[in-house]
Amino acid sequence: MSKGFTFFIVVIILFFTGSCEVDDICTKEILTPKLILTFHDASDIETRKEVDTLTVWADNKENFYNKTKTDSIAIPLDMNNDVVHYNFVSNSILDTFQIHYDRKDVFVSRSCGYKMNFTLLNETELTQNWVHDFEIKTQNIENEQTVHIQIYH
Amino acid sequence: MNKRYIFKYIISFVFLLFINLSWSQKDSLQIAEKDSLKPRLINSIRVGVDLSRPITQLIQKQDIGLEVTTDIRLKNNWYLAADFGYESEPTEEDYIHIHSKGSYTKLGFNYNAYENLKGMNNEVYVGMRYGFSSFQQELISYSALDFDNYFGEYFANPNTTFDGLTAHWAALHFGLKVETLPNLYLSVGVHFKKLLGDKKPEGFDNLYIPGFGSVLLNNNAVGFNYTISYLIPLSKKIIKQN
Numbered sequence: 502m503s504k505g506f507t508f509f510i511v512v513i514i515l516f517f518t519g520s521c522e523v524d525d526i527c528t529k530e531i532l533t534p535k536l537i538l539t540f541h542d543a544s545d546i547e548t549r550k551e552v553d554t555l556t557v558w559a560d561n562k563e564n565f566y567n568k569t570k571t572d573s574i575a576i577p578l579d580m581n582n583d584v585v586h587y588n589f590v591s592n593s594i595l596d597t598f599q600i601h602y603d604r605k606d607v608f609v610s611r612s613c614g615y616k617m618n619f620t621l622l623n624e625t626e627l628t629q630n631w632v633h634d635f636e637i638k639t640q641n642i643e644n645e646q647t648v649h650i651q652i653y654h
Numbered sequence: 655m656n657k658r659y660i661f662k663y664i665i666s667f668v669f670l671l672f673i674n675l676s677w678s679q680k681d682s683l684q685i686a687e688k689d690s691l692k693p694r695l696i697n698s699i700r701v702g703v704d705l706s707r708p709i710t711q712l713i714q715k716q717d718i719g720l721e722v723t724t725d726i727r728l729k730n731n732w733y734l735a736a737d738f739g740y741e742s743e744p745t746e747e748d749y750i751h752i753h754s755k756g757s758y759t760k761l762g763f764n765y766n767a768y769e770n771l772k773g774m775n776n777e778v779y780v781g782m783r784y785g786f787s788s789f790q791q792e793l794i795s796y797s798a799l800d801f802d803n804y805f806g807e808y809f810a811n812p813n814t815t816f817d818g819l820t821a822h823w824a825a826l827h828f829g830l831k832v833e834t835l836p837n838l839y840l841s842v843g844v845h846f847k848k849l850l851g852d853k854k855p856e857g858f859d860n861l862y863i864p865g866f867g868s869v870l871l872n873n874n875a876v877g878f879n880y881t882i883s884y885l886i887p888l889s890k891k892i893i894k895q896n
Binding site: 527532580 | 747796797806857859
C-alpha cells in the first residue's frame with residue numbers, strides 16, 4: 502500500500518472512532534418527575550414554614566411520608582389516572598388533596614424508554630383544616646427542579 | 655438482546671474457522687494447477703448474497719432480511735461495489751419494543767491490500783460505502799419509568815407506525831474474500847458505520863435503521879457479513895498486474 506493510501510485509511514478510522522455503547526444510563530433526573538410541594542407560613546407567604554409531623558399517603562396506598570418534619574415534599578402522581586387523592590395529616594388533623602392533571606408521554610432514549618410529563622389543572626382542590634390555602638406555581642410538571650405547588654398553613 | 659449478539663459472534667467465529675480451512679486447501683490445489691494458469695485478472699462482475707441474514711433468521715424467526723452484493727473490478731485491486739438489501743427487524747429493549755422495516759442501498763469501493771501468489775485470487779480488503787435507507791418504524795409498546803413505583807408501572811400499546819423515514823450514512827468495511835472453488839468466493843467482513851443524517855419520527859427516534867443497524871451512542875453502528883458470491887467474467891481483457 503502506498504503512503505498516501507495508508508494516510509487516507511488512518512483519517513477514515515479517526516472519523517469513525519467513537520464508543521459502541523448502546524446508550525446513556527437512566528437517572529432520576531431524566532425520568533418521570535414528582536410533584537414538588539413547599540410549605541409556607543400563611544401570614545407571610547414568602548417564608549417557608551415546616552410542618553411538625555406530616556404523614557402523606559394516597560388513597561389505598563401505604564404512607565409515602567410518615568410523621569416527617571419538613572418544609573417541602575415530593576410526591577409521585579399516578580401515571581395510569583388523570584386524578585390522584587392524597588391525604589395530608591399534621592397533628593392528627595386531616596386535609597385531603599385532589600390533584601387533577603393531564604398526562605403526556607415523552608420519549609427519552611433507547612434504554613430508558615419513555616417518561617411522563619404532567620400539566621396541573623385548575624380543578625385541583627385541597628381541603629382547609631390545618632392548611633390555610635394553596636397556590637399552583639408551575640402548571641407544567643417536567644422536572645423536579647421547580648416548585649409546582651405552594652401550601653400555606 | 656444479549657443472547658442474539660452472542661449467537662451472531664458464535665456464528666462468525668465458526669465461519670472464520672471454515673474460511674481458514676478452505677484457504678489452506680486452496681494452496682495445495684494451486685500448486686498442482688499452477689502451470690496451466692495465466693494471471694486471471696480479468697474484467698469481471700461478482701454477485702453474491704449475505705448469508706448472515708438467513709442464518710440469523712433460523713435462530714430469530716422474526717429477523718427477516720436479504721442483502722445482494724455486487725462488485726465490478728475497475729483496475730488492479732480496485733473494485734466498485736454496490737449492495738442492495740431489505741430488512742425487517744424487531745428491537746426489544748427493557749422498556750421499549752419496536753419493529754423496523756425497509757430497504758437500503760450501499761455504494762462505494764473496495765481496495766484489495768493483499769498480494770496474491772501467482773494464480774490466486776484472494777483478497778484482504780478495505781472499503782468505503784455511502785448508504786441510504788428508506789424505512790418505517792412501528793412503535794409496538796413501551797413503559798414509562800417511575801423510580802418509587804408507588805402507583806405501579808405505566809405501560810402503553812400504541813402500535814403506531816412511523817412511515818417515510820430515511821437515513822444516510824458512511825461506512826468503513828474490512829474483510830477477507832477467499833476463492834474456495836473457481837469463481838466462487840466466500841467472504842467475511844466487519845463494518846463500522848457513522849450516521850450522517852436521518853429523518854426522525856415526530857416525538858420519537860430512529861432506534862434501528864435497516865442496512866445501518868442499531869443506532870448506538872454518537873450515531874455509530876457496527877455490522878458484519880458472511881457473503882457467498884460468484885464471479886462472472888465480463889471480458890477477456892487481461893488487466894495488467896502491477
